[in-house]
Amino acid sequence: MFPPRTIFPALGGALRRILLVRKPGDPRTLRAAADMATWLRREHPDTQVLLELPATRMPPPPGVRTDADHAEPRPDGDAMRSLAQTCDMVSSAEVRELAKDIHLVVALGGDGTLLHVSSLFQGPVPPVASFSLGTLNFLPPFRIDEFPGVLNRAYDGAIRVSYRDRLVCHVVRDSPASLTSAATVREFVASRSKGGDGEPPVTAAQPLKLHVMNEVLVHRTPVPAMASIDCRVDGQLLTQAIADGLIIATPTGSTAYSLSAGGPLVHPEVPGILLTPICPRSLSFRPALFPQSSLISLQATSTGPRAPVSLDVSVDGELIGQVAPNDAVHIHGGGEPVPYISHVEGAGGADWVANINERLRWNQSFMEHGATSGATDPSSSW
Amino acid sequence: MFPPRTIFPALGGALRRILLVRKPGDPRTLRAAADMATWLRREHPDTQVLLELPATRMPPPPGVRTDADHAEPRPDGDAMRSLAQTCDMVSSAEVRELAKDIHLVVALGGDGTLLHVSSLFQGPVPPVASFSLGTLNFLPPFRIDEFPGVLNRAYDGAIRVSYRDRLVCHVVRDSPASLTSAATVREFVASRSKGGDGEPPVTAAQPLKLHVMNEVLVHRTPVPAMASIDCRVDGQLLTQAIADGLIIATPTGSTAYSLSAGGPLVHPEVPGILLTPICPRSLSFRPALFPQSSLISLQATSTGPRAPVSLDVSVDGELIGQVAPNDAVHIHGGGEPVPYISHVEGAGGADWVANINERLRWNQSFMEHGATSGATDPSSSW
Amino acid sequence: MFPPRTIFPALGGALRRILLVRKPGDPRTLRAAADMATWLRREHPDTQVLLELPATRMPPPPGVRTDADHAEPRPDGDAMRSLAQTCDMVSSAEVRELAKDIHLVVALGGDGTLLHVSSLFQGPVPPVASFSLGTLNFLPPFRIDEFPGVLNRAYDGAIRVSYRDRLVCHVVRDSPASLTSAATVREFVASRSKGGDGEPPVTAAQPLKLHVMNEVLVHRTPVPAMASIDCRVDGQLLTQAIADGLIIATPTGSTAYSLSAGGPLVHPEVPGILLTPICPRSLSFRPALFPQSSLISLQATSTGPRAPVSLDVSVDGELIGQVAPNDAVHIHGGGEPVPYISHVEGAGGADWVANINERLRWNQSFMEHGATSGATDPSSSW
Amino acid sequence: MFPPRTIFPALGGALRRILLVRKPGDPRTLRAAADMATWLRREHPDTQVLLELPATRMPPPPGVRTDADHAEPRPDGDAMRSLAQTCDMVSSAEVRELAKDIHLVVALGGDGTLLHVSSLFQGPVPPVASFSLGTLNFLPPFRIDEFPGVLNRAYDGAIRVSYRDRLVCHVVRDSPASLTSAATVREFVASRSKGGDGEPPVTAAQPLKLHVMNEVLVHRTPVPAMASIDCRVDGQLLTQAIADGLIIATPTGSTAYSLSAGGPLVHPEVPGILLTPICPRSLSFRPALFPQSSLISLQATSTGPRAPVSLDVSVDGELIGQVAPNDAVHIHGGGEPVPYISHVEGAGGADWVANINERLRWNQSFMEHGATSGATDPSSSW
Ligand SMILES: NC(=O)C1=CN([C@@H]2O[C@H](COP(=O)(O)OP(=O)(O)OC[C@H]3O[C@@H](n4cnc5c(N)ncnc54)[C@H](O)[C@@H]3O)[C@@H](O)[C@H]2O)C=CC1
Ligand SMILES: NC(=O)C1=CN([C@@H]2O[C@H](COP(=O)(O)OP(=O)(O)OC[C@H]3O[C@@H](n4cnc5c(N)ncnc54)[C@H](O)[C@@H]3O)[C@@H](O)[C@H]2O)C=CC1
Ligand SMILES: NC(=O)C1=CN([C@@H]2O[C@H](COP(=O)(O)OP(=O)(O)OC[C@H]3O[C@@H](n4cnc5c(N)ncnc54)[C@H](O)[C@@H]3O)[C@@H](O)[C@H]2O)C=CC1
Ligand SMILES: NC(=O)C1=CN([C@@H]2O[C@H](COP(=O)(O)OP(=O)(O)OC[C@H]3O[C@@H](n4cnc5c(N)ncnc54)[C@H](O)[C@@H]3O)[C@@H](O)[C@H]2O)C=CC1
The missing domain is CATH 2.60.200.30 (Probable inorganic polyphosphate/atp-NAD kinase; domain 2)
Incomplete structure (x- = not known):
């Protein structure tokens, strides 16, 4: 009754439409999106680049006091102009309609951005390339400056895809x-x-x-x-x-x-x-x-x-x-999984182990009698 | 700077004003309040009996669907008529104003009623006699049918008062x-x-x-x-x-x-x-x-x-x-404590131990190899 | 490298050797073993019935004081004589050697007995029929008086087998x-x-x-x-x-x-x-x-x-x-699983849910304002 | 029935006997003890300096395999010779007998050393000065190079003593x-x-x-x-x-x-x-x-x-x-407490808060989207 999950068609020559999703309100993701779109335009001119427009933020509910000191940064005009020339801007609703014809998603941001990508694809999900901008992501990300290599490998089909069940x-x-x-x-x-x-x-x-x-x-x-x-x-x-x-x-x-x-x-x-x-x-x-x-x-x-x-x-x-x-x-169970591009050398398991150790600080020991370690000899009385 | 807590004046002959607080919406607390007020009127006619009127309930917030099947019970007309003749009805605001001149509080209900009593007294609190109507209370309650004895002892000053810090x-x-x-x-x-x-x-x-x-x-x-x-x-x-x-x-x-x-x-x-x-x-x-x-x-x-x-x-x-x-x-710390009338035989500690064991089911063991207990002999091979 | 687990050969006409394992030191398991062996002898005379002899108990380690009041029950002479005539007594070591030629195990006792059965079979495990004698078992047991029906169904091959991974x-x-x-x-x-x-x-x-x-x-x-x-x-x-x-x-x-x-x-x-x-x-x-x-x-x-x-x-x-x-x-992972005979009507999952609820008392709620339930009407002020 | 705890006599001119207790098997505590005893001898020649001899270590229980690679460090001959001239060596039993006439204890080591000090004093405990040698101590320690100042202040009676209940x-x-x-x-x-x-x-x-x-x-x-x-x-x-x-x-x-x-x-x-x-x-x-x-x-x-x-x-x-x-x-409760010399500026509470935060890493947050903090503006869509 619940259909088996669809494994997304292998990447390769077929990379004709890429969706960029960025963390809203973060100028660095705007800059990164602009750089990536420009690069794609130049290197892979046959690919259509979509950029999801962030939904307008809700005003705070009445009665909720907000922080008056919170200054509004000026949007990066250059980046916006560049994006206007290299991308097609699409709303979330449009992304949902196009979903089946998107061949790769680039996520620029952290966990919240990945969860948002997941919410955009209520059927099969194209492979996700996750890039960190100082953020830490539960799907192991690439550094933003690695993007040309990662994307070129995606075009060549030389990538490793792991899955997360939904x-x-x-x-x-x-x-x-x-x-x-x-x-x-x-x-x-x-x-x-x-x-x-x-x-x-x-x-x-x-x-x-x-x-x-x-x-x-x-x-x-x-x-x-x-x-x-x-x-x-x-x-x-x-x-x-x-x-x-x-x-x-x-x-x-x-x-x-x-x-x-x-x-x-x-x-x-x-x-x-x-x-x-x-x-x-x-x-x-x-x-x-x-x-x-x-x-x-x-x-x-x-x-x-x-x-x-x-x-x-x-x-x-x-x-x-x-x-x-x-x-x-x-x-x-049995939802469509989220495929993501992972480092060639890192299995899904190793990524996860690194995540719980480094990010969640799982089983961090107390500060121990650290410095004494080398010098202590418990088997001697002196 | 924070004043030492006021220990409420000893009970005794001075029991001239008693406040009844009941759990709203429960016909049994209405009945019990009526019985108690009638008894007080007859046995201790010099005492003024106050009954707190429950605040009108808020309508549910818009958008919250409520259970349509939830039937409204008919209020107990007899009990209400009787209360009208034996008590002075007071609002929560009036209770707060009179607080210093109330000599005993009778709580008819469970934990919620006791918390409400606490909220009514933002200064010194008079001793609270807590009666259970099938409810279980974190302050050890008396059974409702014990009330004449308990109240008579209170009039005689022959009660034991324990305290809960606030x-x-x-x-x-x-x-x-x-x-x-x-x-x-x-x-x-x-x-x-x-x-x-x-x-x-x-x-x-x-x-x-x-x-x-x-x-x-x-x-x-x-x-x-x-x-x-x-x-x-x-x-x-x-x-x-x-x-x-x-x-x-x-x-x-x-x-x-x-x-x-x-x-x-x-x-x-x-x-x-x-x-x-x-x-x-x-x-x-x-x-x-x-x-x-x-x-x-x-x-x-x-x-x-x-x-x-x-x-x-x-x-x-x-x-x-x-x-x-x-x-x-x-x-x-250092708030005015809540004094409560406790069973002569039960110290505050014993009450609490009974509460965590019986009510909270603290450290309940698993179902064990129960029936075998008497018959098993682990030191024999047969 | 680690071989796939062997699913034990289907039961049926082939039930030629049954092993009885009982909780030592419990006279009731001795009695039950005697009754069962006598019944098997009479109803299924072609089946060889093995009874595992409990290992001699270790003396307590030196320095460990034991409970002097702990009386030694008299072994049930009748049951032992009966077993001597109907069973072949085998040591744990002999069971291990015969393991591959045992077609059914009857466990008389609780969790400890089941764990002991598991330890006896370091390769494939024959189906286990678990009988409770007042004990509660993590593998859902049959009542001891159900044994003729259960064993007859095993002879007919009309049983349902569930598995526990090892x-x-x-x-x-x-x-x-x-x-x-x-x-x-x-x-x-x-x-x-x-x-x-x-x-x-x-x-x-x-x-x-x-x-x-x-x-x-x-x-x-x-x-x-x-x-x-x-x-x-x-x-x-x-x-x-x-x-x-x-x-x-x-x-x-x-x-x-x-x-x-x-x-x-x-x-x-x-x-x-x-x-x-x-x-x-x-x-x-x-x-x-x-x-x-x-x-x-x-x-x-x-x-x-x-x-x-x-x-x-x-x-x-x-x-x-x-x-x-x-x-x-x-x-x-990948050890040989333990197959066990389960009630026809109870799936493995239902058994487990019953076990965590009834035996482990999972998520037992506190004693609530129980008796008031029917009478309380939170939407009314009276 | 259980006597009130004895608060140890105020320090001051009366500092006539000091006990040094060190973590055994650690050459640095040996060195530190030698330095301190030499200094005491020179600066406060009227004070008797006791050094507790570590008890001989038990051989491992039979059957327990030990790490053969664990090398025995050479004891520091210089430090030992110096101690022999400046201190009186005492066994644990002798410390227990002298307990009431010891006016200050110096603990050189970590938590284990402090627990050992506690075990030596089964009656009133003299103030403890705890020095860290790279160790971290649950009683807030001084750095070892601070010892002249700390001890001089103890001689002057200008110290702050906090207590730990036992x-x-x-x-x-x-x-x-x-x-x-x-x-x-x-x-x-x-x-x-x-x-x-x-x-x-x-x-x-x-x-x-x-x-x-x-x-x-x-x-x-x-x-x-x-x-x-x-x-x-x-x-x-x-x-x-x-x-x-x-x-x-x-x-x-x-x-x-x-x-x-x-x-x-x-x-x-x-x-x-x-x-x-x-x-x-x-x-x-x-x-x-x-x-x-x-x-x-x-x-x-x-x-x-x-x-x-x-x-x-x-x-x-x-x-x-x-x-x-x-x-x-x-x-x-009601055991004799352990008094310890604490930093003038640090209350017992502040010490403890530092300990749970820094040493136990209490409530360490996960690695967050750290670097993005300054740049992110959640109230803007771009
Ligand atoms: N008390 C809590 O722990 C709460 C946690 N959340 C979690 O936040 C998620 C939504 O994330 P945001 O939109 O970023 O909201 P958010 O900005 O409130 O962040 C929630 C935090 O959870 C982290 N996170 C999200 N998914 C994670 C995962 N799979 N593994 C490890 N960490 C993860 C995020 O990095 C962030 O630190 C929810 O799905 C829920 O799991 C939401 C509310 C409260
Ligand atoms: N998840 C939870 O456990 C929640 C607990 N509460 C508690 O409920 C209290 C308010 O009580 P109600 O007005 O009756 O609300 P309620 O009708 O939501 O009941 C809360 C439950 O807590 C029990 N309770 C209250 N005080 C207690 C105490 N000191 N010791 C043991 N059990 C106690 C009540 O008997 C009731 O079972 C709050 O002060 C809060 O402590 C409130 C919300 C959630
Ligand atoms: N603190 C604890 O909880 C300890 C638990 N055990 C458990 O006991 C087991 C050995 O059992 P016995 O020989 O009977 O020793 P035992 O006589 O010490 O009993 C241990 C308890 O665990 C129960 N038990 C065993 N396996 C279970 C399972 N899978 N699910 C639910 N309850 C189970 C038994 O019924 C008994 O109540 C060990 O495998 C270990 O899991 C052993 C030592 C300490
Ligand atoms: N699983 C565990 O956590 C165990 C803890 N211990 C603790 O170790 C103590 C004995 O200490 P050692 O002789 O040094 O044995 P140890 O060398 O086994 O060390 C135990 C650990 O506990 C720390 N510790 C001791 N007292 C502490 C305190 N009050 N607050 C924070 N950390 C403390 C020590 O620094 C050390 O890291 C025992 O009193 C017991 O509390 C002992 C055995 C097991």
Whole structure:
């Protein structure tokens, strides 16, 4: 029922359309985009270069005081003029429409930029080349000055592609309570998801289907009263979570929000779905890992002492709406993965190990009796 | 500078005004209040009985879907008529004004009711008699049918009073950054708090001073982007917390929200202030306990890569407002404690031990090879 | 290099040799074994019934005071006489020799008995029928009075078999430091393990190869000085653990020792290897899950400030010896799994979910305002 | 019953006997001791300088393989000759006898040296001056080259002394089960402890009383079968711990073993006793803090399914013996504190905050999008 993931067509001569996605508000990503587009124009004139226009930022919600001292930098006029001549500017909506005809994505920025790239491709994802500008990225990035070599190798097809699995999340309004087997849940979700494929991440009355790179989060609203969430696996009640929230994460997401909530590190090649509670009102709630073949369903509890309340749903750090007790969030594996260009010498595993050691500072030892090491001899009394 | 806590005048003949506070929306607390008021009227006619009118409930925020199936129970007409004849109905605001002339509080309900009682008394608190109606209370309650004995003993002065410490929390707008010693912070807070004493828990521009029974919570707003909070102790930077939120809790509050966030159990007689992070973006953030004499200051970080954002502040489960980067939340010990009538035979400690074992199910062992116990003999091979 | 696991030949007419393994020291397992052997003799006279003789118990180590009050129960003479007539008594060593010709194992006891069964079969494992005698077992057991039906169905081949994966652990003396790639480590381990296959769990100078049902534990010796352990994945240094010990667990073992050390729950169908530290001397050591294809190597650190010391190695709760800094413990997936007869109606997953909920009391909520539930109406003020 | 702690007589002119304690096996501490003794001899010739002789190291237990490559450094002959002329060499036993007439202790080494100093003084402790030789110490140390100034100030009485509380631990053989109130336990412990004061830390049949700087540890023996420990507070059963072990720690010890076991950080000025389990066989065992006035009693469980076994008892990292089910370990506050000379400008609190931040790397944030900070403007789209 859930189709096998599409492995993106091998790169090679076919690199006719490249999408640049940059971290907004950072002049260096603007400069880098301009340089890269100019280079592409010159070296690979047959390639169309698309540049995603950042969405206009929301004004802050009323009542939220902002930092008055926060100065607005002047945009880099040169870079903008250069981009206007070398690229085609496209909105997020246009990117979503063109998705199947984009052959490579260049991400200029950090984790947030990669999550945004993921959100743009709700079907198959073209290979992503991730470049760091002082940022540190959960997908191992190249340095920006390496770009000519990296892109030339991509044109030659001489690159190594690794994958990150994504989950699929369905927010379904008025989900019947009668679905108690894996089969009926899957059938129902499939029936509702027709046409929902590739939906943009908006608060919608229609069923919503989204790919998940890091995690789905179901969380209490700001009034600090706990959420009560029924959690089902393959249609069977697993547990009722009374908590601030629940995280359903991919292995990639195990180093993101789930980690902060106390979850374990899960290597990206382990095919699992991670359930991590946020502030559970129980001493005995421990993170749990389920097989990637599981279908996990979350629903605000509709009976019992706690009045049922609506809950916030977020995917990959973006608030996508609220669910009422009759609605359900169904999550399962088998989403289209994100392919990314990795260093020829570094396997996916080595990258990940470096990331948890260097970036997350996993198992950093205390400052030890460092300097004494060479000189100490515990087997001698003097 | 912070005055020593006032121990409430001993009970005894002076029991001339009793306040009844009940859990709203629960017909049994209405019935119990009516019975108690009738009994008081008959047995102790010189005592004035006040009944706090529950505040009108807020309508749900727009966009929040509520459970349509949730039926409205019919209020108990008899009980209401009886109360109208035996009590003086008072609003929360009127209770706050009368606070110093109330000699005993009867709490009919659970933890939420006790927290509400605490919020009503921003100065000295009269002794609280807590009665359970099927609820379980963090202050050890009496059964409702025990009330005549308990109240008669209170009239006779033959009761045992235990205490729960409260912290004091100041929300101060435009807090100067130059306060870097314990003395200057305390002086500044005192100067700002003049007249703020006993302020109601509203979102206010003026400085706000509140007593804290469980905890102060500073938390990110619903958009799931992490908060960055500077945390100072006695004016010195302790740490910068990048997290969903920070909890500053009393020992009483150690079994509330802090516990859910992973904090330790702290016996109510330990004079400490507990700092527990919520979903810290760090592998090495561990709960920490500071002396009750510490002054802890929280402030949204105003510099650095993360844009400063406003944060939600809650006290004892009630959202009291937002703080912008220039504002500060200062918390210290020495608040007026909550005295409560306890069972003659049960010390505060025994109560607490029973509570963590029976209610929180602390250290519940797994289901063991139970039935085999008597019969197994590990020292024999047969 | 590591051969694919052998799925045990389908059951059916071929049930010619059954092994009974019982929990020693429990008269009820003796009684049950006698009843079952008598029944088998009568109903299936062509089947040879083996009964494993419990190994003689070690005397307590000198200096360890034992409980003088602990009475020795009289062995059940009737049951022993009956068994003498219906079974062939075999030692553990004899079971190991016969292993390939045993068609079914009946386990009478709890988790310890199942772990012992696992240790008896260092190659392919015949299906295990697990019977509870008041015990609770991590493999879902049948009630002892169900045995005729269960065994008859096994004879008819009408049973459902589920699997639990096992890891393989090699203790290798004088492991060269030059093995830094997955390939060289695997080659070296394979060369050393020749003939070590099926080794009994003894402290041995020769290389030792053992199947692992729950976990491998490397732990400091009783003097409470921390261990320092180099941990490699596929030949590359992952981390240096300064800790009381390290656990390398199967998903099955995730609910055993690893859980006590703070590890996550891992569903038995997730193909992963779990690394959980015990009392790490670091604030930032978090459990981590690696793909089942990983090869994990542990070695006492031989340089640095801490004097290298020998460490205790245990497999599935049995102390198997010590490793010095030059020795290494290599662990990888792909061991022969343990097949077990499960209830026709219960999938492996449902069994596991029941186990974590009912036995481990996962996510037990606090005692709530239980009785009030029906009566409370949070949307009304009265 | 437990006497109030003796505050050591103020320093000043009375500095007539100084004890040097050094980390054994470290040539630098030998050199430093020689320099300091020479200086003292010259500058303060009336002071007697004692140097504790390190106890002969135990040979490793049989069967424990040691690192053959571990070379023995040549002792520094010059330093030894110089010490022989300037100091009186004393054994640990002699230090214990002289304890009351020692006016200052100089600790040359790290945490282990400080714990050893604590163990030498089972009654009042003279002020300790802690000097670091590249080591990092939980009591904030001076640099070794600062010693003339520090010691001169000590002679002038111009120093600031801070305190660390110690617990007292009694190991009592054949503890009657009938002690169920705080009063009877305290009386019994006092009666047994007569004359036990100042006992050396040996495995003894007689009652043993020891001061505790970090923690008392009750732990399973090497065979990895869990311990079952009854834990009482003031004679009342608190819980039965099925675990690898239990830690009863001081606030000072909260950053030692307890931290590794998952315990919270407790500021040294909080008067509490911390209970932290090691690998509890329960999902719901959480560290707990009790008032310093509590009396905590630990005893191996003598009934129930698990055969009672002896347990290892360690104090401050030193194995002091085993307890059988009839024995009990009683722990309470009010031990003689350890006074130490601290920097004039650094309060005890500031020292501790520096220690948890710099040494334990508490709440270290992840590597962030560091370099981008200045340049990023989240409120702009370009
Ligand atoms: N308390 C917490 O830890 C929270 C974490 N988040 C995480 O942030 C993500 C959104 O990221 P941004 O848009 O950049 O929001 P953001 O600007 O709030 O950054 C969140 C942080 O998480 C890091 N991050 C994101 N994905 C990661 C991964 N897979 N592994 C390691 N670190 C990762 C980012 O680098 C950044 O430091 C969400 O998917 C969620 O996982 C969101 C809210 C709170
Ligand atoms: N994730 C969580 O654990 C959350 C906990 N809370 C806690 O709820 C409190 C407000 O309580 P309610 O108004 O009743 O809100 P509520 O109806 O949301 O109940 C919170 C739960 O906490 C319990 N509780 C409150 N104080 C406690 C204490 N001192 N010890 C043990 N349990 C306690 C209550 O009985 C109830 O089960 C807050 O002060 C906060 O501590 C609030 C939000 C989330
Ligand atoms: N602190 C702890 O939690 C310790 C746990 N163990 C565990 O005990 C196992 C040996 O078991 P026994 O011989 O029975 O020793 P045992 O008699 O010491 O029992 C250990 C406990 O672990 C349970 N257990 C064993 N395997 C389990 C599994 N896969 N899932 C859930 N619970 C399980 C047993 O039922 C028993 O309650 C070891 O493999 C190790 O996992 C061993 C020592 C300490
Ligand atoms: N897994 C663990 O964390 C273990 C910790 N220990 C601790 O070691 C102590 C004995 O210390 P050593 O004789 O030096 O043994 P050791 O040489 O085994 O060192 C133990 C480590 O704990 C540190 N340490 C000791 N006391 C400390 C404190 N109060 N705060 C912060 N760190 C502290 C030491 O600097 C050293 O890094 C014990 O009292 C116990 O607390 C002992 C065994 C295991």
